[in-house]
Amino acid sequence: MRRISSLFVVLGLSLCSFAAASGAQAPGSGPTTAKFSTPNLSGVWTRNLQRMGAVKNLSPRTDVVIGDWQDPVLQPWAAALVRRHGDLEASGLAAPETKQTCWPGGVPNMLSVPSSIELLQTPTQVTLLYTNDHQVRTIYMNQPHSKNLKPSWYGESVGHYEGDTLVVDTVGLHTHPMSLFDVFGTPHTEKLHVVERFHVVDGGKTLRVDIDVEDPGTFTKPFSMNARFGKVNYGFEEYVCAENNPLIGIDKTAGDMPREKYKPPF
Amino acid sequence: MPKRFVAGAIVFVAALACSVADAQKAPDSEGPDISGVWWASSYSPKIQIMGGGELPFTPAGRGQYEKNMAGLKNGTVEDTARTLCTPDGVPRLLETPYPFQIIQTKGQVTIIYEMNHAIRLVDMTKPLDNDETLSILPYYGGHSAGHWERDTLIVQTAGFNEKTFIDAYGSPHSDQLHVTERLRRINGGKQLEDVVTIEDPVNYTRPFTARFVYDFHPEVRLEAYVCGEPHRDISKVRGVKGF
Numbered sequence: 369m370r371r372i373s374s375l376f377v378v379l380g381l382s383l384c385s386f387a388a389a390s391g392a393q394a395p396g397s398g399p400t401t402a403k404f405s406t407p408n409l410s411g412v413w414t415r416n417l418q419r420m421g422a423v424k425n426l427s428p429r430t431d432v433v434i435g436d437w438q439d440p441v442l443q444p445w446a447a448a449l450v451r452r453h454g455d456l457e458a459s460g461l462a463a464p465e466t467k468q469t470c471w472p473g474g475v476p477n478m479l480s481v482p483s484s485i486e487l488l489q490t491p492t493q494v495t496l497l498y499t500n501d502h503q504v505r506t507i508y509m510n511q512p513h514s515k516n517l518k519p520s521w522y523g524e525s526v527g528h529y530e531g532d533t534l535v536v537d538t539v540g541l542h543t544h545p546m547s548l549f550d551v552f553g554t555p556h557t558e559k560l561h562v563v564e565r566f567h568v569v570d571g572g573k574t575l576r577v578d579i580d581v582e583d584p585g586t587f588t589k590p591f592s593m594n595a596r597f598g599k600v601n602y603g604f605e606e607y608v609c610a611e612n613n614p615l616i617g618i619d620k621t622a623g624d625m626p627r628e629k630y631k632p633p634f
Numbered sequence: 635m636p637k638r639f640v641a642g643a644i645v646f647v648a649a650l651a652c653s654v655a656d657a658q659k660a661p662d663s664e665g666p667d668i669s670g671v672w673w674a675s676s677y678s679p680k681i682q683i684m685g686g687g688e689l690p691f692t693p694a695g696r697g698q699y700e701k702n703m704a705g706l707k708n709g710t711v712e713d714t715a716r717t718l719c720t721p722d723g724v725p726r727l728l729e730t731p732y733p734f735q736i737i738q739t740k741g742q743v744t745i746i747y748e749m750n751h752a753i754r755l756v757d758m759t760k761p762l763d764n765d766e767t768l769s770i771l772p773y774y775g776g777h778s779a780g781h782w783e784r785d786t787l788i789v790q791t792a793g794f795n796e797k798t799f800i801d802a803y804g805s806p807h808s809d810q811l812h813v814t815e816r817l818r819r820i821n822g823g824k825q826l827e828d829v830v831t832i833e834d835p836v837n838y839t840r841p842f843t844a845r846f847v848y849d850f851h852p853e854v855r856l857e858a859y860v861c862g863e864p865h866r867d868i869s870k871v872r873g874v875k876g877f
Contacts, residue, residue, distance in 0.1 A: 410739065472860060486755075488739050490669075495737060497744070502721075502753045504746055506856065521858045604755055606773040610718045610861070627718060627862055634677050634731045634802075634874040 407532040409494075409566055412486045412604060413575045413597035420480040420579075420595045421550030422587065423450065432457050435552025446555055446586045453553025463553055464546065470609035471546040472503055472521040475538045476562050476579050479595040480551050486604050487566075487575075494527055494534060501609035507536050519558050521547065534566040549586070557585030573599050664758065665738070665782040668819055671856065672826045672848035673733035676872035679802035681729070684829075684843045689805060695837030702804025715798065719750045719861035721774035723798030724791050724813050725830050727752055728846045731871040733854050736826075743780055743787065748856045748866070756780040756789050765810075768793025772809055789815040800832065808836035824850050 419425045423439040434454035437447045456463040466473045466481055473481050483500030494507040507527040517524055519542030527536040541547065541560045549556040560583040569576045575597040582590040683689065691699060705711025714720040722730070732748040743756040754775055762768070762779040771777075772795040780789040791813040800807050812833040820827045826848045833841040857866055868874050 470861070472858060488737055488742075488744060490737060490739065493737070495744070495746070497746075497753055502751055504751045504753065504856075508855075521860060603757075604753075605771075606721075606775060608720055608774065610714070610720045634679070634868065634871070 406489070406529045407534065407568065408489075409487050409534055409568060409575065410489050412484055412600050412602065414484040414600045415480075415482045415595070415597055419551060420476075420593055421552045422554045422581070422591070422593070423552055425552070426454070427457070433463070433551050434458055435550075435554065441587050441589060441591055442554070443586055443588060449555050450552050465548060465551060465553065466546065467500060467609075469546055470501060471544070473498070473500075474521050474547050474549075475505070475523055475525065475541060476564065476581065476593075476595075477548055477550055478503065478505065478522075479564075479577055479579070483607075484600065484604065485597060494536075497604065499605050499607050501607060507534075513537070513539060519543075523560075530565075532567050536564040536566065538562045538564070549583075555586060556583050559583050559585040575599070664740070665787065666785050666819070667738065668743075668787060668817060668826060669736045669738045671733050671735045671851045671854045673851045673854060674729075674731060674846065674848050674871060677729065677731040677868075677874050679729075679873075681725070681801040681803075681805060681844050684845050690839045690842060692835075692837055692839050695806060695834075698806040698837065699804060702799065702806060706804050711804065713799070713802070713804075715750075716802075720797065721750065721752055722747075723774045723794060724754070724776055724778075725815075725832060725844070726799060726801055727754070727775070728815075728828055728830060728844075729801060731868045731874050732859070732866065733851060733856060734848075735856055743789075746856060748859050750861065751859055754778060756787075762790045762792060765792060769809065772796075774798055776811070776813070786816050786818040789813075789817065791815070806837050807832075807834045810834055810836055820847070826850070 419433065421435060422441055423436040425433060426436050427434040434457055435450040437451035437454060442450060453463045462468060466477060472478075478498065481498070481500050483498045485499075486497040488495040488497070492509050494509060496505040496507070498504070505522050505525065507525040509527050511526055513524055513526055517540040519540050521542065521544075523538045523540035523542075525536050525538040527534055529535070539561050541556065541558065541562075543556065543558055547556070548554065549560070560581070563580040565578040567576055568574065577595045577597075578592065579594060580590065580592050581587070681689070689699075702711055706713055715722045715726070727747055730747055730749045734745060734747040737744040737746070741757070741759045743758060745754040745756070746752075752775065756778040758780050760779060762777065768777050772793055774795055774797060776791040777793040778789050778791040780787055782788070792811065794807065794809055794811045796807070796809050798807070799805055814831045816829045818827055819825070828846045828848070829843060830846065831841050831843045832838070859865055
């Protein structure tokens, strides 16, 4: 019996080597180039200036962001925060948001931060590297969500491919005064559930992300929005929020930059 | 034994073998596989030279080192990598007591450090630019290019700014710093060795070498590291004081 088992292993390994050598790849398990069945989303993509959020921008200016706080999708407590955010912006003060204050962008707000993204695909993981403050998002491929998930800034993202599309399901997003849902200062609760569909359009020039959102703690109903990124040829640049933030020290309404409150134990 | 069972078993073992291989890296990446999550089992705030001895300071280097040491103690020099979470730079990143992940894709080796979510991109497609070109855009982490020599990934890094220390003791470096790393799996693949050679003619009379060893931790996922918030417990890493 032991000999037969060994035979299985030898034959199995040979089959594996053969599959690898011939370039054969199980659907959904593979990587980055056209010879494989999974879509190639890899590369550096950059954000356009489109305002993405739960509501419309009421401001005609690109540098001032005033969310439509009367949009019925917002529950009253969320509408009050969006209104306050817009009032601050309208008064000429910069309302606190992720990119000014060096807090992580979270999901889906990270898609609205003006930043280049480098997308890396491996069979087990998709990784998003953001130029803006070198933030990182990891999407674990072909596996279920963890049980007893501890909420965190980026939550837990699991993904799979459906044809030409990377489908990413994210839950476990924690709440914090700066864990904003979008650029309008919209808040969220830990019930937030985000499904993103990444796919390439315009003959490879654009990465489009269609986003389905539900959060019964914040919104009156589920809704959808999208973000678009253009393909660029330049590489990834180093951008350090902790020193480059133009608003720190000038305008305290942008909130204090994170500073270590815990003396490092090493 | 039924034929169907035999065939099934072979396919199962094949799938298992393939999935174990695939789990490590993208099939179209080149070179040996050093991908995965790695984590040091010990930490030293002072860089340890291979073979022992003190850092070979030039007079200028010693002066700067003593100034940094005194300033870090009395608060006139701020270690912004720890207080504001500016990048540690290279080689200080190699001393991290937190895990990091290596990802291998076509033309690039990416290293993501949990601590302060530092990212290093190693360009595998071409040699490092010359110093003059690199000096146009100096980075905390420098600019890196790599190539394989058998089982070893050689990474050359230069083009640094002067805002980081070599180690937590404030050992200085200039923008003429050149770092060469030799990374390979050792101990049957269970550990990753990084032998790093540091050259900086402004602060050191000769190149010197340090060695870092990390353990393979496939069960660990990198966590979000946010300046100002408590982080993962690292008290099991030797040399770490604990909370």
